[in-house]
Amino acid sequence: MEKFDIAIIGGGASGLAAAALVSKSGKRVLVAERGARAGQKLLMTGNGRCNLSHSPLELGAYHGDAELARAVLAKWEGAERFFASLGLVCVTDGDGRVYPHSNAAASVLDALRLAAFPNAAFMPGTTCSDITPIDGGFLINGGIFAKKLIWAAGGGETSNFGPLGKIGHTIITPFPSLCPIITDKALTRPLKGLRVRAVCRAEAGGKTLKSERGEVQFNDGSLSGICVMNLSRLVRDYGNRLTVSLDIAPDFTPGELREIINKRAGCAPEDRFTGLFRKRIGAALAQRRGDAVGLIKDWRFPVTGTAPLGKAQVTAGGVPAAELNGDLSSKLHPNLFIIGEAVNVDGDCGGYNLAWAWASAAEAARAATRRQDLP
Ligand SMILES: Cc1cc2nc3c(=O)[nH]c(=O)nc-3n(C[C@H](O)[C@H](O)[C@H](O)COP(=O)(O)OP(=O)(O)OC[C@H]3O[C@@H](n4cnc5c(N)ncnc54)[C@H](O)[C@@H]3O)c2cc1C
Numbered sequence: 001m002e003k004f005d006i007a008i009i010g011g012g013a014s015g016l017a018a019a020a021l022v023s024k025s026g027k028r029v030l031v032a033e034r035g036a037r038a039g040q041k042l043l044m045t046g047n048g049r050c051n052l053s054h055s056p057l058e059l060g061a062y063h064g065d066a067e068l069a070r071a072v073l074a075k076w077e078g079a080e081r082f083f084a085s086l087g088l089v090c091v092t093d094g095d096g097r098v099y100p101h102s103n104a105a106a107s108v109l110d111a112l113r114l115a116a117f118p119n120a121a122f123m124p125g126t127t128c129s130d131i132t133p134i135d136g137g138f139l140i141n142g143g144i145f146a147k148k149l150i151w152a153a154g155g156g157e158t159s160n161f162g163p164l165g166k167i168g169h170t171i172i173t174p175f176p177s178l179c180p181i182i183t184d185k186a187l188t189r190p191l192k193g194l195r196v197r198a199v200c201r202a203e204a205g206g207k208t209l210k211s212e213r214g215e216v217q218f219n220d221g222s223l224s225g226i227c228v229m230n231l232s233r234l235v236r237d238y239g240n241r242l243t244v245s246l247d248i249a250p251d252f253t254p255g256e257l258r259e260i261i262n263k264r265a266g267c268a269p270e271d272r273f274t275g276l277f278r279k280r281i282g283a284a285l286a287q288r289r290g291d292a293v294g295l296i297k298d299w300r301f302p303v304t305g306t307a308p309l310g311k312a313q314v315t316a317g318g319v320p321a322a323e324l325n326g327d328l329s330s331k332l333h334p335n336l337f338i339i340g341e342a343v344n345v346d347g348d349c350g351g352y353n354l355a356w357a358w359a360s361a362a363e364a365a366r367a368a369t370r371r372q373d374l375p
Contacts, residue, residue, distance in 0.1 A: 004030040004121070006368055007138070007146030009128040009163075011038030013357035014340030015152030020086060020115035021365035022150075029120040030146065034127040039109040041154075045354065046097075050105035052090065053079030053098040053358070054351040061348040062356070063177070063233060065321035069345040069356055072328070076359035079351075086111040097351050128153070131163040133333055148335045148368050152361065155315030155341040164342075168332045169319050176312030177233035177346045178353075180224035181244060183301040190284055191218035195225065196277070199247040202231040204238045216246060223301060226349045233316050233346065235306045242303040249276065249296050257293045314353050316346040327367035328360055337364035 006022050008015045011033030023029045031038065042050060054061070057078075062069040076082075079098055080090050088111040089101035100107045116122075132139040137147040151164060161171040194217070201211040214227030223244060235242060249257055257276075264272045272292070273282030288295055309315055319338050323331050328343070330336040339360035347353045 002030075002144045004028045004144065004146045006030070006148045006150060007032060007140055007144065008120075008150045008152055009140070010151070010153035010340075011035070011122065011124075012152065012154050012340070013039070013042055013354055014154075014361040015150070016042075016109075016112040016116055017082075017358045017361035018150050018152055018339060018365045018368075019117075019120045020112055021362060022369050023116055023119035025369040026119075027369065030123060030144065031116065031120050032123045032126040032128055032140065032144070034125070036124050038122065038124070039112065042109045042112075043105045045105055046099065046351075048105050049099050049103050050108045051097045051099060051351040051354070052083070052108055053355040054096050055080070055092045055098050056096065057352070057355055061350070061352045063346050063348075064172075064316055064318075064344040066345065068321035068324065068326075068343070069347070071326055072363045073355070073359050076362055079355055079358060082358055082362065083108075083111065086115045095350070128163055131167055131336075133167060137335060138333075148337070150337045150339060150361075150364055150368060151342055152339050153342055155309075155318060157309060161318070161342065164319060164338070167336075169323055169330065169338075172317040172320055172344045174309060174315040174317035175233070175236045176306045176309050176314075177316040178229040178314045178349055179232050179307040179312035180219065180222040181228055181232050181235060181301075181303055182222050182305040182307065183244065183303055185221040187284075187301055188218045188222065189220050191280055192220045194218050194278055194280060196246070196248045196281065197250070198227070199250040200225075200227040200231065201245040201247070202234050202238075203243045203245055204234075204241045209234055209238070209242075213250060216248075222307065229313065230348050232306050232312075235303060236316070238303075240302065240304055244301045244303060246299040246301070247297045248281070248299060254293045254297060257296055261292060313349070314346045315341060316344070318342050318344045320344045328364040329367060337368055339364045 005027035007030045011031045019031045059070045091101050092098050138149045195215050198216045199213045202209045212227035212230050216225045269286035270283045328337045340357045
């Protein structure tokens with residue numbers, strides 16, 4: 001039987017960060033990854049540029065068990081220092097988004113791999129389907145023993161958490177966060193492919209729940225774009241009571257808009273918005289009854305759902321903070337640590353989710369290598 005001091009399940013963002021840190025300790029470390037290669041999702045992040053953190057980290061951008069996230073992040077050295085220790089230079093753009101200097105997600109993956117794999121063993125194509133607590137440690141898939149286990153297998157369907165469920169952990173049913181919002185096809189189809197700068201507001205029962213400014217994209221039956229995605233986790237709680245309202249001319253007052261539009265009062269309806277909006281937007285506005293300015297400032301889209309889990313950038317839900325200690329060790333099995341998206345923590349767009357992946361990995365790595373009370 002193969003034996004390790006620390007086994008990490010999942011070679012994604014948090015698993016690789018944990019591996020980079022714990023493998024420095026001289027312990028025998030294994031990374032078991034179900035895919036053929038480590039960190040493949042990282043390559044897709046930030047449109048291939050990897051928005052690896054946010055500066056400053058607004059702690060209000062975390063949801064789920066946000067208190068746990070805030071406590072762990074407050075102790076963390078920060079992405080710039082963490083990656084500097086791996087030899088990766090980071091830059092922050094004007095919106096506070098932190099990227100690798102190379103502007104390529106591959107550099108982040110390479111820096112993590114180079115730090116992790118001189119010392120840690122990598123076992124690709126290995127899906128952890130069973131964990132058995134034994135002798136204070138864990139038997140993985142019946143054939144690998146590890147004194148400590150770091151679960152870094154990400155989010156996804158409840159079935160992805162199977163081994164944790166079997167050893168007594170509760171899984172808060174995962175649901176999509178950071179994904180397109182589904183709405184009336186008849187409203188969005190004519191606008192398919194268009195993008196507008198807007199203030200995007202989620203409203204239920206006449207109350208604004210959250211409001212974001214950014215670019216909205218119209219799709220065939222859905223709205224997307226960062227600001228829409230940041231509203232999407234509300235759909236689970238409010239369902240079809242939710243309405244997305246767009247102000248597609250947020251820099252103009254109603255009076256200013258009226259003045260602009262009135263200059264074309266004599267034009268055909270679809271031409272009245274020329275100079276302000278793209279033609280198809282103007283045509284859509286012209287088809288609607290009522291006050292055009294009211295529509296421009298409060299264009300309402302009824303919400304019918306979200307894109308499925310598989311299309312979400314992040315899944316909310318996972319292992320609740322109530323079952324974890326502050327160092328992310330399990331209250332049920334002290335030598336088990338649970339990190340990254342597997343924990344019931346999710347963040348807004350802008351680098352918050354990867355920041356949580358790194359910070360939670362650092363916290364667990366520190367605890368897993370420091371604690372002497374273990375076999
Ligand atoms: C398209 C896209 C773009 C994104 N862009 C950004 C961004 O720019 N900034 C940002 O902050 N966040 C972004 N995110 C979110 C971010 O990628 C995740 O929050 C982050 O990867 C979570 O890290 P993790 O280690 O918890 O999980 P993951 O990175 O998902 O890693 C989990 C790993 O575990 C493996 N695994 C799963 N189950 C098992 C098992 N049973 N046994 C063995 N291995 C297993 C998986 O194959 C995977 O490699 C993006 C997500 C997507 C999908």
